[in-house]
Amino acid sequence: MNRPLAHYCHLMISERMPKLMIWCYDNRRTVLPFITLAVMLLIWELTARYSGWSPHVFPSPSKVVYSMGELIANGALLRHSIASLFRVTVGFYLAVIFAIPLGIFLGRMEIFNLMLNPLIQFLRPISPLAWIPLAVLWFGIGDKPAVFLIFLSCFFPSCGGHGDSGSCHLIRFFFQVAANFKFNHWETITKIILPAIMPNVLTALRLTMGIGWLVVVAAEMLAVRSGLGYLILDSRNALRMDYVMVGMMMIGLLGIVLDELMRRLVHLHPSLQRPY
Amino acid sequence: MGHILIQDVCKSYKNRRLERRGPHDLYQPNEMMHVLDHISLEFLEGEMVCLLGPSGCGKSTLLRIIAGFDTPASGEVTIDGEKVRGPSPHHIFVFQHSGLLPWMTVWQNVELGVRNVGDVRARGEIIQENIDMVDLTGFEQHYPYQLSGGMQRRAELARALAANPDVLIMDEPFNGLDFLSHMKIREEIVNMHELLRKTTLVVTHDIDDALLMGDRVVVMSGRPAQVTLNRQLDFPHPRDPKKNTVLGDARDELFLMLGVSYAI
Ligand SMILES: Nc1ncnc2c1ncn2[C@@H]1O[C@H](COP(=O)(O)OP(=O)(O)OP(=O)(O)O)[C@@H](O)[C@H]1O
Ligand SMILES: [Mg+2]
Numbered sequence: 001m002n003r004p005l006a007h008y009c010h011l012m013i014s015e016r017m018p019k020l021m022i023w024c025y026d027n028r029r030t031v032l033p034f035i036t037l038a039v040m041l042l043i044w045e046l047t048a049r050y051s052g053w054s055p056h057v058f059p060s061p062s063k064v065v066y067s068m069g070e071l072i073a074n075g076a077l078l079r080h081s082i083a084s085l086f087r088v089t090v091g092f093y094l095a096v097i098f099a100i101p102l103g104i105f106l107g108r109m110e111i112f113n114l115m116l117n118p119l120i121q122f123l124r125p126i127s128p129l130a131w132i133p134l135a136v137l138w139f140g141i142g143d144k145p146a147v148f149l150i151f152l153s154c155f156f157p158s159c160g161g162h163g164d165s166g167s168c169h170l171i172r173f174f175f176q177v178a179a180n181f182k183f184n185h186w187e188t189i190t191k192i193i194l195p196a197i198m199p200n201v202l203t204a205l206r207l208t209m210g211i212g213w214l215v216v217v218a219a220e221m222l223a224v225r226s227g228l229g230y231l232i233l234d235s236r237n238a239l240r241m242d243y244v245m246v247g248m249m250m251i252g253l254l255g256i257v258l259d260e261l262m263r264r265l266v267h268l269h270p271s272l273q274r275p276y
Numbered sequence: 277m278g279h280i281l282i283q284d285v286c287k288s289y290k291n292r293r294l295e296r297r298g299p300h301d302l303y304q305p306n307e308m309m310h311v312l313d314h315i316s317l318e319f320l321e322g323e324m325v326c327l328l329g330p331s332g333c334g335k336s337t338l339l340r341i342i343a344g345f346d347t348p349a350s351g352e353v354t355i356d357g358e359k360v361r362g363p364s365p366h367h368i369f370v371f372q373h374s375g376l377l378p379w380m381t382v383w384q385n386v387e388l389g390v391r392n393v394g395d396v397r398a399r400g401e402i403i404q405e406n407i408d409m410v411d412l413t414g415f416e417q418h419y420p421y422q423l424s425g426g427m428q429r430r431a432e433l434a435r436a437l438a439a440n441p442d443v444l445i446m447d448e449p450f451n452g453l454d455f456l457s458h459m460k461i462r463e464e465i466v467n468m469h470e471l472l473r474k475t476t477l478v479v480t481h482d483i484d485d486a487l488l489m490g491d492r493v494v495v496m497s498g499r500p501a502q503v504t505l506n507r508q509l510d511f512p513h514p515r516d517p518k519k520n521t522v523l524g525d526a527r528d529e530l531f532l533m534l535g536v537s538y539a540i
Binding site for chain 2: 144174175176177179181182189192195196198270271272273274
């Protein structure tokens with residue numbers, strides 16, 4: 001007997017149980033994460049209070065929440081978050097605009113694929129952070145080097161992958177359908193290639209967005225004076241670990257939101273579902 | 277329309293890679309594998325032709341050549357006196373596995389068949405007519421993954437018919453269907469053929485399919501494939517080999533020919 005856990009949970013639930021527990025069971029998808037969160041916060045709070053560390057080194061969650069209130073009140077948190085989101089968005093879009101057509105092109109043209117693929121494979125494993133010195137040298141200070149780094153970090157993950165799918169067996173088979181109904185080149189691209197690779201592309205974009213969000217923090221520790229990365233660096237210099245933690249929390253929260261948005265994109269339209 | 281002449285068609289594939297098919301046969305690189313060996317056939321206008329043959333003998337290959345997806349090594353295929361030079365909406369191929377585009381609804385898929393019809397209203401009518409014909413009314417806005425295997429097969433049939441081709445080429449249209457869907461779609465294809473009289477080529481593994489559907493049955497031998505039987509079946513539909521003794525004899529003969537001596 002291999003019944004799902006839910007089956008046994010239902011068996012355990014009876015009329016005699018308190019209403020609250022039934023409510024918790026019905027909303028377990030929200031309740032359980034909050035239980036974890038509460039336990040974590042409790043452990044954190046207790047450690048901060050009784051470990052003997054100074055609150056300047058290891059601030060308690062209540063202190064961090066209080067500081068977050070401060071940063072929200074004076075507008076700094078909003079300003080820095082917007083700055084980071086702006087850089088990620090610009091770098092991400094620039095990368096996607098170049099990388100996806102390139103990926104499709106390479107998938108279609110074997111010669112260029114053979115020529116460019118080694119270069120891409122060579123550049124891909126170089127961490128975007130290794131480009132920091134060059135980025136600053138080339139683009140000076142301000143948004144540009146940061147956007148450049150995000151562009152780099154987003155470019156490779158979004159041009160690979162579906163490049164190969166252009167020649168995969170399934171697509172070749174759809175090309176035959178296209179040929180049978182006399183599609184021209186443009187229709188082959190818009191009605192066959194793009195829809196065929198779209199689910200893969202969206203998954204790749206979700207991954208890419210995550211990487212961009214990782215890199216933006218490092219990029220903002222360069223020559224900029226805004227963004228969550230800058231907030232963290234600046235607060236460290238001021239020895240305000242509570243602000244550092246606020247910055248980290250904000251990065252985590254916005255990261256979840258971005259990922260969720262990208263995940264929803266994949267389920268946006270029934271034409272993105274595949275039977276296989 | 278739809279007279280097909282296959283003249284002396286040969287086809288061989290190069291085995292580029294070292295391939296292990298069974299425990300003992302290791303294909304040598306660049307060894308030529310002869311698949312079709314001087315195939316000559318003539319299919320008349322409006323005929324329903326059933327192709328039989330052992331698995332891997334080259335039935336799909338022959339169909340692909342007729343459809344223009346593949347070129348023969350020698351010989352040629354002409355349809356209505358015109359040499360086949362590539363895929364075209366005049367001869368529509370229905371694939372061995374579902375050939376519907378998964379990102380399009382049934383309606384949009386069938387619409388592919390009527391791309392040359394200019395008038396939008398006329399186009400819509402043809403689409404609806406064909407969807408109704410294969411009994412998919414009400415499923416116009418469904419995506420292929422929302423349909424059962426048999427419904428997908430019928431949707432593809434509707435798409436092929438909407439193109440109003442001279443020749444309809446079906447590679448194992450009953451592949452992967454349950455028994456009842458098999459029977460129903462076979463009946464639908466027969467009815468469709470009675471109605472429209474399009475030259476239809478059907479590859480099947482099932483001798484009874486061939487006997488019940490075909491105006492002509494062609495049997496191919498194992499690789500390299502040659503035509504071992506090309507026989508017209510002039511019986512009215514619906515047919516029953518159990519009742520019609522001539523058909524029954526033909527059935528026994530076919531089974532013998534394909535290497536089965538005792539068939540139920
Ligand atoms: N693109 C290809 N490259 C190399 N060999 C091929 C290719 N396509 C088919 N073949 C070979 O040609 C032979 C005939 O293949 P084909 O698909 O026509 O067989 P079939 O009669 O349709 O078989 P089945 O009934 O199993 O579908 C097979 O042995 C197969 O290995
Ligand atoms: Mg086949």
